[in-house]
Amino acid sequence: MTRHERFANTYAHTTTKILISMKNKIILVNPPYQYFSAKNQLNYNRPPLGLLYIAASLEKNLKINVDVLDAYAENLSAAEIKARLKNYNIIGFSVTTPTAETVKIICQEIKRENKSAFVFVGGPHITLCPQSLAAAADCSIIGEGEITICAVLKNYLQGGTNYNISGAFLNINGKIIQNRPRAYCQNLDELPFPDRTKIKMNTYNHVFNYGVASHRFTTLLTSRGCAYNCHFCASQKLWGTVRRRSAPNVLAEIKQALDQGYQLIFFDDDNLLENRKYLNELCRHILAEKLKFKWICHARIADYPPRLLQLMRQAGCVEVQIGVESFNQKALNAINKKINVQHISACIKNFQKHKINVWATIVVGLPEDDEDSFKTTVRKLIKADPFYATFIMLFPFPGTQIYEQYKQQHLLERVDYAGYSWHDAPVFHTPKLSTQQLNKLRRHAYLKFYLRPASLLKYLFAAIKYNMYKDIFLNFVRFLYFTPASRQD
Ligand code: B12
Numbered sequence: 001m002t003r004h005e006r007f008a009n010t011y012a013h014t015t016t017k018i019l020i021s022m023k024n025k026i027i028l029v030n031p032p033y034q035y036f037s038a039k040n041q042l043n044y045n046r047p048p049l050g051l052l053y054i055a056a057s058l059e060k061n062l063k064i065n066v067d068v069l070d071a072y073a074e075n076l077s078a079a080e081i082k083a084r085l086k087n088y089n090i091i092g093f094s095v096t097t098p099t100a101e102t103v104k105i106i107c108q109e110i111k112r113e114n115k116s117a118f119v120f121v122g123g124p125h126i127t128l129c130p131q132s133l134a135a136a137a138d139c140s141i142i143g144e145g146e147i148t149i150c151a152v153l154k155n156y157l158q159g160g161t162n163y164n165i166s167g168a169f170l171n172i173n174g175k176i177i178q179n180r181p182r183a184y185c186q187n188l189d190e191l192p193f194p195d196r197t198k199i200k201m202n203t204y205n206h207v208f209n210y211g212v213a214s215h216r217f218t219t220l221l222t223s224r225g226c227a228y229n230c231h232f233c234a235s236q237k238l239w240g241t242v243r244r245r246s247a248p249n250v251l252a253e254i255k256q257a258l259d260q261g262y263q264l265i266f267f268d269d270d271n272l273l274e275n276r277k278y279l280n281e282l283c284r285h286i287l288a289e290k291l292k293f294k295w296i297c298h299a300r301i302a303d304y305p306p307r308l309l310q311l312m313r314q315a316g317c318v319e320v321q322i323g324v325e326s327f328n329q330k331a332l333n334a335i336n337k338k339i340n341v342q343h344i345s346a347c348i349k350n351f352q353k354h355k356i357n358v359w360a361t362i363v364v365g366l367p368e369d370d371e372d373s374f375k376t377t378v379r380k381l382i383k384a385d386p387f388y389a390t391f392i393m394l395f396p397f398p399g400t401q402i403y404e405q406y407k408q409q410h411l412l413e414r415v416d417y418a419g420y421s422w423h424d425a426p427v428f429h430t431p432k433l434s435t436q437q438l439n440k441l442r443r444h445a446y447l448k449f450y451l452r453p454a455s456l457l458k459y460l461f462a463a464i465k466y467n468m469y470k471d472i473f474l475n476f477v478r479f480l481y482f483t484p485a486s487r488q489d
């Protein structure tokens with residue numbers, strides 16, 4: 001009887017010693033969008049931080065070796081992934097909504113070819129839709145995975161008799177055992193740092209390297225959760241309330257990352273600027289300890305005091321990414337964005353005055369937008385002149401309020417999101433705009449924003465300054481010409 005069959009049968013087997021044999025090889029996989037072909041269209045990538053946290057927790061708590069495969073960053077197809085998984089029998093996948101179908105098929109194939117393999121899944125899609133892969137995998141981890149996966153794998157490796165593990169759905173011979181959710185980790189300082197040695201440093205890059213060596217880019221979280229609840233975002237469902245790590249704990253991780261050779265860090269918190277006192281403290285520590293690196297973070301539109309922006313710049317901040325979403329107040333109100341359009345331009349200028357570049361994102365397909373209001377947004381954005389902008393098609397993800405709203409209004413064209421990627425055609429229309437119009441508007445926005453002499457000059461200077469001709473040129477071409485939906489109108 002295999003270990004998996006033992007796990008799947010309810011006979012008592014108590015051993016306290018964890019059975020790690022040469023036969024048990026564990027790997028965690030960040031999957032690609034599409035089953036047959038890889039389809040990662042951008043030439044910048046951020047590391048799969050969730051998997052690096054999981055790997056570090058397993059190694060610390062169970063003293064086992066874990067490998068990580070970032071098939072998304074490496075652009076691997078399912079066949080290539082399966083070849084890379086050949087020697088592993090305990091396999092975990094991180095799942096987002098667009099990758100769920102691919103993971104489902106791969107899980108089923110692994111189980112068909114190797115009945116004794118133990119396959120588990122976790123990630124945002126599993127947290128939002130816990131049933132979705134419950135039958136395809138042996139175990140689905142809901143919510144924060146660090147503690148739950150250690151409990152699951154410890155039980156499995158010991159022979160498997162405990163099915164009462166909070167945060168896990170277990171598939172026992174086709175019967176799904178749904179355990180209650182696990183409480184969020186309240187003291188994030190207790191978690192081991194994500195293990196960045198598990199991935200290939202040269203697979204990750206940001207659009208601009210800001211003068212640091214290429215591929216020395218990583219992400220880091222100082223907190224989990226967001227205080228807001230925008231209707232198109234699942235943050236509160238994924239993370240609950242905001243929890244923050246202590247500044248010394250964050251500093252220790254920064255130092256570790258710098259020792260590993262990283263020079264550009266993206267603080268991927270939902271909003272690092274929310275707690276100004278904390279940010280102030282973090283910046284002062286960075287300066288006091290003379291830590292030399294450049295950094296990026298997410299921010300919201302607000303009236304920030306110049307002293308804070310000065311301090312951020314001194315501490316190495318070079319870019320903030322801001323979800324502007326729209327210059328139409330009605331559209332912003334309809335998604336509960338809680339920002340005032342009057343503040344947008346001033347906020348962008350304020351950052352840039354302090355030599356912090358703004359990367360603004362605009363959403364195409366908000367409920368209250370029509371052609372005129374969207375074009376006005378593009379015009380006003382150009383006037384505000386952020387360094388960079390992306391025009392992202394709204395994506396009504398299951399688990400978000402906008403999904404429920406568009407579903408009720410029969411606006412969803414398809415609910416199967418398999419393989420959906422950044423620049424694909426919209427999966428919906430709005431009361432005011434058809435899918436074709438949405439596509440046209442996105443293309444209009446890109447062309448208007450990027451094909452301006454001022455803009456072209458700006459990127460040419462950046463390309464010279466940061467020695468990034470190839471990357472900048474490639475991104476340009478991808479955005480303007482090779483994005484399939486942009487060409488479908
Ligand atoms: C960085 C980032 C990216 C990066 C890289 C992501 C990556 N992992 O490779 C890039 C820019 C490439 C990206 C792309 C996209 N992203 Co993104 N991204 C993020 C962001 C901002 C941070 C991710 C992160 O590091 N989180 C921190 C870690 C600790 O959390 P985590 O990964 O969720 O992992 C924890 C648990 O989920 C769980 N877990 C996760 N994986 C696994 C696996 C196993 C086996 C187990 C046991 C547990 C487990 O345990 C982890 C530790 O507690 C999040 C927002 C957020 N705050 O999380 C959005 C987020 C993940 N992205 C999202 C989206 C929508 C996308 C895109 C679809 C955008 C698009 N329109 O194309 C693509 C999809 C890419 C893909 N491959 O599927 C959504 C996902 C929603 C959903 N329903 O799936 C999020 C949640 C944003 C949001 N608030 O809506 N993204």
Ligand code: SF4
Pocket residue numbers: 226227228229230233234235236270271300323
């Ligand atoms: S979009 Fe940003 S501000 Fe809004 S809920 Fe999500 S993370 Fe928070």
